[in-house]
Amino acid sequence: MSLESFVEEARRIVGPRWVLVETWSLAGYAIDYWPLLVYRALRDPRGALSRGPAAAVLPGSEEEVAALLEAAQRFGVRLAVYAGGSGVLGGAVPDEGWVVLDVARLDWVDWFDEEAGIVDAGAGAPLAEVEGWLNRRGWTLRHYPQSLPEARIGGLVATRSTGQYSTGYGGIEERVKGLHAAVPGVGLVRVKPSPRRSVLPPLEQLFTGSEGLLGVITRVYLEALPLPECELRVHWRPGSFREALGEARSLAQRRLAPDLYRIYDEQEAPVALGVEGPAAIGVYEGPCRVARARLEAAAELISSRVEVEEGEGPASRWLRERFNVIASIARLLEIGLAFDTIEFSAPWGSAARVYEAARSAALSVEGVAYVGVHASHFYPSGVALYMTFAFDAGRLEEVYGAVWDRVMRAVSSAGGSISHHHGIGRMRLPYLKLELGEEGARLVARIKRALDPQGILRGFPL
Amino acid sequence: MESTAGDPERALRICAACPGICQYSCPVYRGSNLRSAAPHVLARIALAALQGSPGLGEALNLCVHCGECVRACPIHNDLPGALMAARARLAGEAGVVRVEARPLGGSGEPLVVASPIEPPGRAIDALSGWRLYWLPTREAVRAYWWGSRVEAQAPEGSTIIVEDLDFPREALEGLGRILYSPEALDALGLQWRPPGDSLIHVPCKAPEELRSRLRGLGEALEACSGAGGPLGLGMPEYAAQAASRLAREAGGRLVVTPCAWAALALRASGARACTFLETLWGCRG
Ligand SMILES: Cc1cc2nc3c(=O)[nH]c(=O)nc-3n(C[C@H](O)[C@H](O)[C@H](O)COP(=O)(O)OP(=O)(O)OC[C@H]3O[C@@H](n4cnc5c(N)ncnc54)[C@H](O)[C@@H]3O)c2cc1C
Numbered sequence: 001m002s003l004e005s006f007v008e009e010a011r012r013i014v015g016p017r018w019v020l021v022e023t024w025s026l027a028g029y030a031i032d033y034w035p036l037l038v039y040r041a042l043r044d045p046r047g048a049l050s051r052g053p054a055a056a057v058l059p060g061s062e063e064e065v066a067a068l069l070e071a072a073q074r075f076g077v078r079l080a081v082y083a084g085g086s087g088v089l090g091g092a093v094p095d096e097g098w099v100v101l102d103v104a105r106l107d108w109v110d111w112f113d114e115e116a117g118i119v120d121a122g123a124g125a126p127l128a129e130v131e132g133w134l135n136r137r138g139w140t141l142r143h144y145p146q147s148l149p150e151a152r153i154g155g156l157v158a159t160r161s162t163g164q165y166s167t168g169y170g171g172i173e174e175r176v177k178g179l180h181a182a183v184p185g186v187g188l189v190r191v192k193p194s195p196r197r198s199v200l201p202p203l204e205q206l207f208t209g210s211e212g213l214l215g216v217i218t219r220v221y222l223e224a225l226p227l228p229e230c231e232l233r234v235h236w237r238p239g240s241f242r243e244a245l246g247e248a249r250s251l252a253q254r255r256l257a258p259d260l261y262r263i264y265d266e267q268e269a270p271v272a273l274g275v276e277g278p279a280a281i282g283v284y285e286g287p288c289r290v291a292r293a294r295l296e297a298a299a300e301l302i303s304s305r306v307e308v309e310e311g312e313g314p315a316s317r318w319l320r321e322r323f324n325v326i327a328s329i330a331r332l333l334e335i336g337l338a339f340d341t342i343e344f345s346a347p348w349g350s351a352a353r354v355y356e357a358a359r360s361a362a363l364s365v366e367g368v369a370y371v372g373v374h375a376s377h378f379y380p381s382g383v384a385l386y387m388t389f390a391f392d393a394g395r396l397e398e399v400y401g402a403v404w405d406r407v408m409r410a411v412s413s414a415g416g417s418i419s420h421h422h423g424i425g426r427m428r429l430p431y432l433k434l435e436l437g438e439e440g441a442r443l444v445a446r447i448k449r450a451l452d453p454q455g456i457l458r459g460f461p462l
Numbered sequence: 463m464e465s466t467a468g469d470p471e472r473a474l475r476i477c478a479a480c481p482g483i484c485q486y487s488c489p490v491y492r493g494s495n496l497r498s499a500a501p502h503v504l505a506r507i508a509l510a511a512l513q514g515s516p517g518l519g520e521a522l523n524l525c526v527h528c529g530e531c532v533r534a535c536p537i538h539n540d541l542p543g544a545l546m547a548a549r550a551r552l553a554g555e556a557g558v559v560r561v562e563a564r565p566l567g568g569s570g571e572p573l574v575v576a577s578p579i580e581p582p583g584r585a586i587d588a589l590s591g592w593r594l595y596w597l598p599t600r601e602a603v604r605a606y607w608w609g610s611r612v613e614a615q616a617p618e619g620s621t622i623i624v625e626d627l628d629f630p631r632e633a634l635e636g637l638g639r640i641l642y643s644p645e646a647l648d649a650l651g652l653q654w655r656p657p658g659d660s661l662i663h664v665p666c667k668a669p670e671e672l673r674s675r676l677r678g679l680g681e682a683l684e685a686c687s688g689a690g691g692p693l694g695l696g697m698p699e700y701a702a703q704a705a706s707r708l709a710r711e712a713g714g715r716l717v718v719t720p721c722a723w724a725a726l727a728l729r730a731s732g733a734r735a736c737t738f739l740e741t742l743w744g745c746r747g
Contacts (some may be wrong), residue, residue, distance in 0.1 A: 056497070
């Protein structure tokens with residue numbers, strides 16, 4: 001049996017203790033944080049958890065990862081790459097008979113070059129631990145996704161994630177200065193850290209966003225920055241969401257947008273900020289004089305009155321509660337509601353249209369009880385929009401897929417991009433062509449075939 | 463939100479719905495890297511096991527009841543309490559486990575060591591002036607975490623030294639004077655000094671009085687070993703893996719601990735570790 005031979009070989013490579021085969025040790029890999037799977041697991045835990053992988057391997061070194069890929073090729077075994085399991089689209093979840101490659105043990109963090117602020121982190125290092133390690137030394141990645149308490153470095157890079165401060169500091173792709181990845185049939189590719197290079201398309205970016213399809217990221221060189229000296233919290237009340245987007249465009253194009261910047265529509269402001277909406281919150285960071293000067297210039301530019309928070313206020317409240325997702329999950333659960341979020345982006349010219357189209361698309365599905373939207377990341381050329389929808393948990397199977405399908409099509413035809421930072425996972429696979437076009441999708445499939453000719457890693461059914 | 467205390471199934475469901483905000487605070491998950499040990503994953507497994515999924519119940523040994531997840535949880539959801547109830551349900555009818563102190567030798571007032579580790583012959587000399595007994599806690603602790611009640615027996619008027627922080631304290635009430643080992647060293651008039659270059663382990667399950675006592679004894683290593691609860695006995699190899707993080711922190715120095723489960727797991731993970739009492743009879747890890 002090929003699986004048995006693989007398991008035997010894997011035991012030789014990583015040591016017997018790091019090859020898991022017992023039911024109790026595998027059940028947890030049956031789901032990640034794709035809400036569809038989470039709510040199914042709540043309704044039928046037994047059924048949902050019975051779909052675990054055939055085995056799981058936890059390599060302890062980069063060389064072991066490369067050897068495991070080689071063994072998977074030799075024995076025709078398929079691998080699902082698993083990091084923190086906080087992905088929200090099912091990307092890390094194995095199919096029946098697959099083996100999970102869990103990068104948890106690649107969890108080191110150290111300086112690669114302290115002078116350059118380049119940190120060397122294993123793909124399995126929890127982001128919270130990397131950030132904590134840096135903070136103790138006066139540094140920061142300033143990469144704060146809401147999943148900071150859960151995600152691991154490999155998963156964050158593999159999904160091309162963004163964080164709450166990404167308006168000011170950019171997404172994870174701007175932090176990645178080099179990386180190592182094990183590629184089937186190639187071995188361990190070592191892309192050394194560099195501030196920037198012009199040597200063909202940068203290989204580190206080939207894997208940034210590769211979602212376990214092209215290889216296994218084993219090590220990442222991330223650019224850290226000294227902790228900011230000052231932080232100024234602000235909030236204001238734009239007249240409408242559309243008006244708020246207009247203000248954001250002016251600010252972003254003049255590089256005056258707050259480093260952390262969020263605009264909530266009428267529906268979401270009361271839930272997220274506890275104020276009537278629409279509402280905007282922001283944080284300006286950096287040397288105190290610079291932060292204040294940027295804030296003042298921004299306040300002059302927009303017509304809303306910008307309030308600086310000295311004590312308590314919507315921005316401070318939001319900052320305090322920003323990782324506490326369980327309070328609202330539990331509240332909804334107890335009144336029989338399930339929810340999910342869909343993020344997408346749009347150039348300024350179509351941002352308002354995309355917002356309206358996505359909202360109407362979600363609301364057009366029967367069983368949807370709530371739709372709220374906020375804008376979370378701002379660029380000179382456009383914006384990321386983030387929609388939360390809640391619905392009757394008892395109607396999960398009919399409502400969930402219908403909302404996603406209508407929203408994906410509405411966003412695309414209104415001129416938006418189907419994803420801003422969660423990636424494609426399983427949920428968005430059917431919509432790839434909407435974003436990339438026929439030829440783009442064919443090219444991606446060709447790249448996939450070139451890097452993983454036997455298809456031992458997750459693939460796309462194009 | 464209303465507290466989940468007293469409603470284990472609700473606590474499990476809420477935890478199962480969470481992405482795992484607390485997960486890296488769990489010493490077992492962080493030390494062993496076993497996905498099933500991550501608290502929110504364990505909650506999902508417990509729900510499936512309660513529905514009769516075969517082969518999953520064993521995972522419930524993975525919680526050591528240190529309470530780190532409850533502290534890290536923004537809503538302080540009591541997962542350990544819920545797992546305790548889940549184990550009791552899976553075990554079926556609650557039993558009673560009786561353990562009795564076994565005489566080891568010596569003469570004088572009865573002195574009982576409650577620990578999973580049997581004191582060796584040398585202990586009788588080290589504690590001369592006492593009649594030494596061993597109260598073996600191993601099986602009782604396992605049964606306790608799986609829903610049984612524990613009853614202990616010891617000679618009347620015993621002084622009982624507890625080196626098992628998982629053994630239910632209530633089983634000892636009324637049997638005599640109960641002391642944790644660092645307190646006992648004073649109470650028995652032993653001039654104890656920490657062995658050179660040692661670290662004093664302050665385990666997560668130590669009650670507050672014991673913690674402050676431990677901190678005063680030397681350089682403290684305050685962390686959960688990830689080895690107690692049902693894990694130490696149910697899955698000793700994973701307890702050792704869980705303890706390997708603490709072992710790394712100790713960096714080759716001798717760890718002196720009031721918790722025998724921590725000592726066992728630390729030693730199994732290659733670290734130097736002794737309980738307080740063991741240092742009396744020459745243990746150097
Ligand atoms: C409450 C919550 C809030 C969130 N907030 C944000 C947010 O603010 N911003 C954001 O961007 N995302 C957010 N997410 C989504 C999620 O956290 C990110 O997608 C994150 O990057 C996933 O990291 P992970 O370590 O959990 O990866 P996993 O879920 O384990 O894996 C994600 C994908 O990456 C692949 N992968 C993992 N490791 C590797 C590797 N070493 N090599 C190759 N492929 C790999 C997997 O196969 C899978 O396809 C949130 C999720 C939750 C649950």
